[in-house]
Amino acid sequence: xxxxxxxxxxxxxxxxxxxxxxxxxxxxxxxxxxxxxxxxxxxxxxxxxxxxxxxxxxxxxxxxxxxxxxxxxxxxxxxxxxxxxxxxxxxxxxxxxxxxxxxxxxxxxxxxxxxxxxxxxxxxxxxxxxxxxxxxxxxxxxxxxxxxxxxxxxxxxxxxxxxxxxxxxxxxxxxxxxxxxxxxxxxxxxxxxxxxxxxxxxxxxxxxxxxxxxxx
Amino acid sequence: xxxxxxxxxxxxxxxxxxxxxxxxxxxxxxxxxxxxxxxxxxxxxxxxxxxxxxxxxxxxxxxxxxxxxxxxxxxxxxxxxxxxxxxxxxxxxxxxxxxxxxxxxxxxxxxxxxxxxxxxxxxxxxxxxxxxxxxxxxxxxxxxxxxxxxxxxxxxxxxxxxxxxxxxxxxxxxxxxxxxxxxxxxxxxxxxxxxxxxxxxxxxxxxxxxxxxxxxxxxxxxx
Amino acid sequence: xxxxxxxxxxxxxxxxxxxxxxxxxxxxxxxxxxxxxxxxxxxxxxxxxxxxxxxxxxxxxxxxxxxxxxxxxxxxxxxxxxxxxxxxxxxxxxxxxxxxxxxxxxxxxxxxxxxxxxxxxxxxxxxxxxxxxxxxxxxxxxxxxxxxxxxxxxxxxxxxxxxxxxxxxxxxxxxxxxxxxxxxxxxxxxxxx
Numbered sequence: 001x002x003x004x005x006x007x008x009x010x011x012x013x014x015x016x017x018x019x020x021x022x023x024x025x026x027x028x029x030x031x032x033x034x035x036x037x038x039x040x041x042x043x044x045x046x047x048x049x050x051x052x053x054x055x056x057x058x059x060x061x062x063x064x065x066x067x068x069x070x071x072x073x074x075x076x077x078x079x080x081x082x083x084x085x086x087x088x089x090x091x092x093x094x095x096x097x098x099x100x101x102x103x104x105x106x107x108x109x110x111x112x113x114x115x116x117x118x119x120x121x122x123x124x125x126x127x128x129x130x131x132x133x134x135x136x137x138x139x140x141x142x143x144x145x146x147x148x149x150x151x152x153x154x155x156x157x158x159x160x161x162x163x164x165x166x167x168x169x170x171x172x173x174x175x176x177x178x179x180x181x182x183x184x185x186x187x188x189x190x191x192x193x194x195x196x197x198x199x200x201x202x203x204x205x206x207x208x209x210x211x212x213x214x215x216x
Numbered sequence: 217x218x219x220x221x222x223x224x225x226x227x228x229x230x231x232x233x234x235x236x237x238x239x240x241x242x243x244x245x246x247x248x249x250x251x252x253x254x255x256x257x258x259x260x261x262x263x264x265x266x267x268x269x270x271x272x273x274x275x276x277x278x279x280x281x282x283x284x285x286x287x288x289x290x291x292x293x294x295x296x297x298x299x300x301x302x303x304x305x306x307x308x309x310x311x312x313x314x315x316x317x318x319x320x321x322x323x324x325x326x327x328x329x330x331x332x333x334x335x336x337x338x339x340x341x342x343x344x345x346x347x348x349x350x351x352x353x354x355x356x357x358x359x360x361x362x363x364x365x366x367x368x369x370x371x372x373x374x375x376x377x378x379x380x381x382x383x384x385x386x387x388x389x390x391x392x393x394x395x396x397x398x399x400x401x402x403x404x405x406x407x408x409x410x411x412x413x414x415x416x417x418x419x420x421x422x423x424x425x426x427x428x429x430x431x432x433x434x435x436x437x438x439x
Numbered sequence: 440x441x442x443x444x445x446x447x448x449x450x451x452x453x454x455x456x457x458x459x460x461x462x463x464x465x466x467x468x469x470x471x472x473x474x475x476x477x478x479x480x481x482x483x484x485x486x487x488x489x490x491x492x493x494x495x496x497x498x499x500x501x502x503x504x505x506x507x508x509x510x511x512x513x514x515x516x517x518x519x520x521x522x523x524x525x526x527x528x529x530x531x532x533x534x535x536x537x538x539x540x541x542x543x544x545x546x547x548x549x550x551x552x553x554x555x556x557x558x559x560x561x562x563x564x565x566x567x568x569x570x571x572x573x574x575x576x577x578x579x580x581x582x583x584x585x586x587x588x589x590x591x592x593x594x595x596x597x598x599x600x601x602x603x604x605x606x607x608x609x610x611x612x613x614x615x616x617x618x619x620x621x622x623x624x625x626x627x628x629x630x631x632x
Contacts, residue, residue, distance in 0.1 A: 029610050032463075033464055033466045033467070033554045034463075036466060037462070066239070069235060070239075071235060074232050074235065078236065080522065081240060081243050081515060084515040085242075085243035087514060088247050088514050088515065089246060089247065091514070092250050092511075095254065095261065096254040096257035099261040099264075099265050103348075107561045107565070110514055110561055111464075111557060111561075113514060113557065114551070114553065114554045116467060116552050179622070182352075183462075184619070184625065185618075187618030187621055191610075191611050191612070191613075191617075194614065195606055195611045198606045198607070198611060202606060243515070244512075247511050322443070324629050352628070
């Protein structure tokens with residue numbers, strides 16, 4: 001974050017950085033717990049992504065609106081109360097929309113409150129920028145998070161059940177790779193995606209640096 | 217972390233309490249508002265989910281009434297008090313098709329919770345639906361799909377002559393060694409989950425059915 | 440259903456449904472702190488202490504909330520209790536073991552955002568455990584957490600001496616390791632049945 005002044009201009013970067021350069025899951029390695037837990041199907045992944053984005057935007061907005069009012073000493077406690085409020089709201093809304101989805105996501109909806117992404121964003125960004133900027137950034141971060149969830153969810157559901165969003169892709173003869181929808185599968189798939197990400201980043205690095213790496 | 221120009225003076229405790237209190241009240245207001253707005257919808261969803269399971273284990277039923285069963289007898293669930301909840305299901309003519317009750321037992325990974333249907337006319341368990349299970353996909357979850365396992369039902373659940381317990385305890389036996397209609401033939405390869413179903417059914421039926429049977433006529437006509 | 444023995448609850452939380460390797464709770468500290476064995480053990484013990492305190496308080500608060508029909512305040516009150524428990528453990532650690540306090544540094548306050556602790560409180564409420572069962576559950580979950588951290592730390596310490604391709608260094612490797620550990624732990628399923 002070196003060189004970024006506290007300007008109030010909203011650029012496309014404000015939104016995009018949450019998706020690629022500062023992707024919360026693949027780059028900053030935050031909020032891993034739900035990424036591993038609810039990605040055994042694409043539907044669950046989308047729902048979790050949307051719920052987290054909602055909480056992120058809502059809490060960022062409120063924190064940003066109140067940023068000049070909240071005293072420094074109690075700021076973490078206040079942020080947590082605000083985040084917990086939005087999580088409780090999203091908890092009831094999902095229950096009202098679909099009980100099946102709610103049961104599938106389980107406790108991880110309420111665990112959004114301890115998702116380091118949201119508290120981290122409130123502390124590092126929303127408390128220092130105006131509401132509109134916080135909203136755009138929250139949208140970007142939430143989208144980045146949802147994309148990460150989708151990456152995992154689609155691979156795991158495709159290999160583990162042979163379906164995507166419930167629609168059978170490989171036909172009835174497909175013997176599902178069951179471990180993909182079980183806990184170890186989550187770890188393996190996320191590890192694989194990180195491997196891919198790291199490899200892409202290394203390829204983008206300058207040739208001299210690559211020489212140095214290989215010479216090691 | 218680089219911060220804005222620091223505040224010239226320390227914020228007073230009163231101010232901190234004011235802000236915290238204000239935010240707490242705002243949060244409380246938002247939460248209560250959401251709770252009130254969504255409550256009717258959530259209740260509706262819950263009732264629908266239960267009904268779906270009840271009608272699945274008692275096919276042909278169209279309406280449902282809830283009752284509570286304890287040592288003293290049977291009474292409508294609305295009246296409150298303790299006891300085991302049972303769901304009485306009636307067909308289009310208002311005749312009792314059976315009652316449904318919850319059961320659960322320890323399975324492979326965690327507890328398997330099921331809803332089972334009981335038909336007082338044949339004194340048998342008609343079938344079951346899984347309410348909650350974390351069994352291994354592809355193995356333990358075969359209990360809902362395996363044709364041979366499902367052929368175990370209707371399961372004999374007659375009461376003994378004294379009416380205080382089942383004539384034959386419901387038990388899960390090894391695949392292929394079933395001898396009586398009160399036994400459940402396990403799925404080979406998913407023995408523990410099959411045993412959980414048998415244990416759950418037995419635990420529930422042994423307590424519930426002797427209490428229910430003397431008062432079954434109370435339920436026969438749709439209230 | 441609730442006549443589960445205390446030993447089963449303990450074993451289930453520690454091994455069969457290990458909080459880190461099976462339930463995916465507490466991944467952030469699991470990946471962040473497990474580089475050195477000593478830090479891992481200290482972190483694990485601190486987390487277990489917080490789990491114990493939070494579990495007891497959550498049990499008490501839940502009874503209060505249910506009695507007054509205020510269940511929608513559950514999440515906020517649990518989080519408040521956890522934050523206070525972490526503060527408590529932090530202060531006592533500063534007093535009784537300053538070296539440990541310095542070794543853990545920033546990770547101590549981060550226990551507040553450890554999903555394992557909130558998850559513990561929420562699960563024990565959902566399973567409707569009584570007081571003794573909740574304590575057993577908390578002890579089991581804490582032990583399981585320490586176990587997972589120690590295993591991971593031991594493995595990573597050994598791996599520091601090995602030649603690892605640059606693409607897979609760091610979190611990617613840890614996750615693959617965690618996957619293998621998780622696979623191994625699946626073998627415990629059915630324990631106590």
